[in-house]
Amino acid sequence: xxxALQQLVNGISLGSTYALMALGLAIVFTIFGLVNFAHGELIxxxxxxxxxxxxxGIPWFLGAVIGVAVAAVAAVTMEFVAxxxxxxxxxxxxxxxxxxxxxxxxxxxxxxxxARVQTATQPAWSSKSLTLMGITLPIYQVATIIVTALALxxxxxxxxxxxxxxxxxxxxxxxxxxRLLGVRSHRLTTAAFAVSGLLAGVAAVLILARxxxxxxxxxxxxxxxxxxxxxxxxxxxxxxxxxxxxxVLGIAEVSLxxxxxxxxxxxxxxxxxxxxxxxxxxxxxxxxxxxxxxxT
Amino acid sequence: xxxxxWLTALRAGIIRTxxxxxxxxxxxLAYSSFRGGSGERLAITAIIxxxxxxxxxxFVGNSGVESFGHIGFAAVGAYSVAxxxxxxxxxxxxxxxxxxxxxxxxxxxxVGVVLSLIIVxxxxxxxxxxxxxxxxISSTIVTLALLVVVVNLVSxxxxxxxxxxxxxxxxxxxxLPMAVIAMATVxxxxxxxxxxxxxxxxxxxxxxxxxxxxxxxxxxxxxxxAFVLSAVGAGMGGVLFALLLGAxxxxxxxxTLTFLTIAMLxxxGKRSTTGAVIGVIVITIGxxIFRWIGDGPNIVSFTxxxxxxxxxxxxxxxxVVVMIVRPAGIMGDREVDDFTLRWFHRSTEDAQGxxxxxxxxxxxxxxxxxxxHFDGVKxxxxxxxxxxxxxxxxxxxPNGAGKTTLLNLLSGVLIxxxxxxxxxxxxxxxxxxxxxxxxxxxxxxxxxLFGSLNVSENVQVTTIVAKKANSQxxxxxxxxxxxxxxxxxxxxxRTLAYGDQRRLEIARxxxxxxxxxxxxxxxxxxxxxESLALRETIHNLNALGGAGILVVDHDLSFxxxxxxxxxxxxxxxxxxxxxxxxxxxxxxxxxxxxxxxxNHQDNALQDPNMHEQSTTTNGEDTR
Numbered sequence: 001x002x003x004a005l006q007q008l009v010n011g012i013s014l015g016s017t018y019a020l021m022a023l024g025l026a027i028v029f030t031i032f033g034l035v036n037f038a039h040g041e042l043i044x045x046x047x048x049x050x051x052x053x054x055x056x057g058i059p060w061f062l063g064a065v066i067g068v069a070v071a072a073v074a075a076v077t078m079e080f081v082a083x084x085x086x087x088x089x090x091x092x093x094x095x096x097x098x099x100x101x102x103x104x105x106x107x108x109x110x111x112x113x114x115a116r117v118q119t120a121t122q123p124a125w126s127s128k129s130l131t132l133m134g135i136t137l138p139i140y141q142v143a144t145i146i147v148t149a150l151a152l153x154x155x156x157x158x159x160x161x162x163x164x165x166x167x168x169x170x171x172x173x174x175x176x177x178x179r180l181l182g183v184r185s186h187r188l189t190t191a192a193f194a195v196s197g198l199l200a201g202v203a204a205v206l207i208l209a210r211x212x213x214x215x216x217x218x219x220x221x222x223x224x225x226x227x228x229x230x231x232x233x234x235x236x237x238x239x240x241x242x243x244x245x246x247x248v249l250g251i252a253e254v255s256l257x258x259x260x261x262x263x264x265x266x267x268x269x270x271x272x273x274x275x276x277x278x279x280x281x282x283x284x285x286x287x288x289x290x291x292x293x294x295x296t
Numbered sequence: 297x298x299x300x301x302w303l304t305a306l307r308a309g310i311i312r313t314x315x316x317x318x319x320x321x322x323x324x325l326a327y328s329s330f331r332g333g334s335g336e337r338l339a340i341t342a343i344i345x346x347x348x349x350x351x352x353x354x355f356v357g358n359s360g361v362e363s364f365g366h367i368g369f370a371a372v373g374a375y376s377v378a379x380x381x382x383x384x385x386x387x388x389x390x391x392x393x394x395x396x397x398x399x400x401x402x403x404x405x406x407v408g409v410v411l412s413l414i415i416v417x418x419x420x421x422x423x424x425x426x427x428x429x430x431x432x433i434s435s436t437i438v439t440l441a442l443l444v445v446v447v448n449l450v451s452x453x454x455x456x457x458x459x460x461x462x463x464x465x466x467x468x469x470x471x472l473p474m475a476v477i478a479m480a481t482v483x484x485x486x487x488x489x490x491x492x493x494x495x496x497x498x499x500x501x502x503x504x505x506x507x508x509x510x511x512x513x514x515x516x517x518x519x520x521x522a523f524v525l526s527a528v529g530a531g532m533g534g535v536l537f538a539l540l541l542g543a544x545x546x547x548x549x550x551x552t553l554t555f556l557t558i559a560m561l562x563x564x565g566k567r568s569t570t571g572a573v574i575g576v577i578v579i580t581i582g583x584x585i586f587r588w589i590g591d592g593p594n595i596v597s598f599t600x601x602x603x604x605x606x607x608x609x610x611x612x613x614x615x616v617v618v619m620i621v622r623p624a625g626i627m628g629d630r631e632v633d634d635f636t637l638r639w640f641h642r643s644t645e646d647a648q649g650x651x652x653x654x655x656x657x658x659x660x661x662x663x664x665x666x667x668x669h670f671d672g673v674k675x676x677x678x679x680x681x682x683x684x685x686x687x688x689x690x691x692x693x694p695n696g697a698g699k700t701t702l703l704n705l706l707s708g709v710l711i712x713x714x715x716x717x718x719x720x721x722x723x724x725x726x727x728x729x730x731x732x733x734x735x736x737x738x739x740x741x742x743x744x745l746f747g748s749l750n751v752s753e754n755v756q757v758t759t760i761v762a763k764k765a766n767s768q769x770x771x772x773x774x775x776x777x778x779x780x781x782x783x784x785x786x787x788x789x790r791t792l793a794y795g796d797q798r799r800l801e802i803a804r805x806x807x808x809x810x811x812x813x814x815x816x817x818x819x820x821x822x823x824x825x826e827s828l829a830l831r832e833t834i835h836n837l838n839a840l841g842g843a844g845i846l847v848v849d850h851d852l853s854f855x856x857x858x859x860x861x862x863x864x865x866x867x868x869x870x871x872x873x874x875x876x877x878x879x880x881x882x883x884x885x886x887x888x889x890x891x892x893x894x895n896h897q898d899n900a901l902q903d904p905n906m907h908e909q910s911t912t913t914n915g916e917d918t919r
Contacts (some may be wrong), residue, residue, distance in 0.1 A: 067634060082616055091432050103555055
């Protein structure tokens with residue numbers, strides 16, 4: 001029982017980072033129809049920014065804030081440099097562009113820093129645990145869940161209660177109409193990418209806490225693949241679905257790793273991605289989605 | 297006019313393969329003699345990349361459906377040939393407990409290659425069943441997911457593959473001539489398919505899937521076929537890599553190779569076999585230059601610092617720049633033989649005799665009590681109508697009356713909730729592509745042409761289908777002259793003027809040798825002169841094959857001028873039917889259609905569904 005509970009917390013904590021990434025992907029996808037392959041590199045960029053901060057002695061919290069901010073700026077820059085020129089191209093052109101951007105960013109870090117794993121020193125508390133009602137919880141997991149919940153609450157508030165949020169939701173329904181009705185498209189684009197960058201930055205801080213600060217050029221890749229899975233589970237185009245899909249994925253992944261027999265536990269990723277294929281065939285609107293919202 | 301037949305495709309295949317293979321072979325020989333053994337290895341690697349990239353292009357280029365998963369087939373091919381051809385001594389130490397008794401098995405390299413390709417083909421056939429149903433983002437994610445699944449399985453099925461570490465001891469028998477033969481084969485298959493009638497149908501579906509389906513193209517089957525073909529090609533690439541390297545790991549066939557091949561494909565142009573070859577050459581040369589710089593070369597007396605990762609940076613930047621500057625790639629739709637040897641493309645026109653449908657058709661199109669609801673809105677609510685042989689029938693009605701929904705039902709695009717559509721008391725077949733083959737074709741309100749295909753090819757799509765359906769198609773050349781499109785037969789459909797596009801769409805529908813043609817708002821957006829010209833066109837069409845024609849439009853004067861009989865639709869029901877003279881004096885028609893009567897406005901107020909219905913069916917229109 002305790003073990004199951006512990007695995008559940010473990011899964012939610014892993015799922016939280018997936019949820020943050022999937023949300024960022026979904027925001028950009030619903031508005032622009034762009035599946036941003038380079039979204040994972042925002043994590044990498046934030047992580048390298050934090051690595052730099054800690055190497056020159058900036059305190060942890062300040063470094064984390066800088067990392068998040070850098071991710072947001074990077075997302076906006078990415079859009080401005082690479083995605084704006086292909087805004088009116090078809091879905092595939094945009095996708096392949098983002099794929100290229102992803103490779104470029106990975107290569108830049110490999111060329112300028114190193115392809116090897118560097119360590120961004122994490123604060124001592126992140127590796128400690130606390131015991132609650134008989135279950136031992138690593139502090140980073142608790143922090144991850146709390147921070148993700150906060151981030152989601154703020155996002156929901158912004159989307160539901162502010163003019164900017166209204167503009168975003170309108171643009172997600174129909175970008176052209178929203179533009180015609182006076183939504184400033186460049187500003188909205190910038191804002192949407194900034195939000196997706198902020199979410200990725202927060203995810204980066206949490207991921208570093210979990211991995212003890214391992215920073216390397218391809219660190220975003222594994223996560224972005226999982227975030228794709230999450231948005232497929234959640235029904236592409238739904239923000240709530242993306243967040244929930246991330247959670248479901250995290251729990252499924254942790255359970256598979258924990259309960260599959262040792263000889264085949266390595267197949268966890270294979271099983272999850274096979275599940276994605278099945279979901280797209282059987283329920284293209286996602287497990288949680290109600291209506292298919294793919295653009296033609 | 298260049299008509300596409302398997303014969304012309306074979307000829308194009310031979311010419312293109314020669315034109316592409318010769319420079320690659322010369323480059324390979326030159327580099328091999330310049331650099332010796334390592335040069336030859338690089339040349340063979342590049343040739344294998346040609347095999348893989350051209351193969352991916354067979355599917356991606358012709359179908360327009362993206363795939364990030366083809367390297368998975370290369371992995372399966374490579375591991376299959378490795379497991380089948382490696383000597384038992386090596387396998388005993390590496391995979392002592394392999395299933396299926398593979399530890400003891402060893403076959404000759406040739407048998408191993410054939411068996412591996414069969415394995416890949418079977419896998420491709422199964423995966424193809426999934427991929428053929430997808431497009432857009434779904435196909436990208438599914439194919440990427442399948443790549444992850446394959447590599448994950450290969451890395452973790454330790455008993456079979458030895459896991460993530462290298463599988464070694466594969467016979468390294470691959471020579472430059474063998475690689476060249478493999479490349480030429482793949483180039484030939486890709487070129488023939490691209491220029492073949494089947495290739496044309498698949499390209500039509502790439503341009504506009506719905507239009508292709510309503511012209512009778514079996515999109516799913518063609519996509520599946522192209523997918524299997526390209527999977528086998530990619531598998532061949534994997535087989536060659538295994539036989540070149542002698543040692544492979546699952547990671548050799550994962551994202552790095554996927555990045556590389558995609559960069560090569562998009563740089564040259566996904567749709568062009570020539571482009572695929574150019575992409576491989578340019579990227580290979582670029583990679584070598586950046587690798588040389590990255591290794592820290594000695595220039596005169598300076599030693600530059602070593603910079604690892606430069607080649608990847610080059611790949612990424614290439615992809616981004618190509619996508620921004622020239623998303624169709626260097627070649628776009630063109631092939632090497634489009635530039636050279638033009639005289640090879642002699643016209644095949646003379647071979648075709650005029651083949652206008654000889655006997656007058658006698659079929660009747662009968663719709664009985666059709667009902668279609670959208671979320672409770674009755675778009676079509678109990679409509680019965682008939683179109684006789686050679687008859688020109690009009691269907692008019694105000695916006696939102698359900699005209700387009702009715703047309704979609706009649707052409708099999710939508711399935712009615714109730715009622716039936718029959719041609720000579722045979723119900724319309726399913727799925728939709730069979731409807732066209734049974735002799736019923738249509739046009740669309742928002743013109744749906746195959747934009748990057750030329751005028752002649754647009755019409756040929758339908759004539760090819762007509763031949764498949766054994767119906768008596770009309771010769772494309774005759775048709776183009778009948779619709780005065782013969783002078784612009786080589787222009788891309790996308791570049792035509794509006795009126796020409798309308799005419800082409802009608803010609804394309806007529807080309808199936810249809811017994812019935814449904815025209816959806818053919819004069820929408822046309823001025824008086826163009827509208828008159830179109831009237832001529834429709835009469836031509838009627839005279840050409842004796843097809844029954846149903847014209848849907850708002851334009852009352854147009855309909856009155858051309859039709860023998862007119863149905864009036866309002867709020868999903870037929871409210872009147874008769875000759876033009878009867879219709880203009882019918883009060884119900886004046887009420888509903890011109891909508892000036894006070895009585896009608898009252899109705900509208902009492903029936904809150906009406907407004908909603910208008911918007912819903914309009915939404916339908918624009919799909």
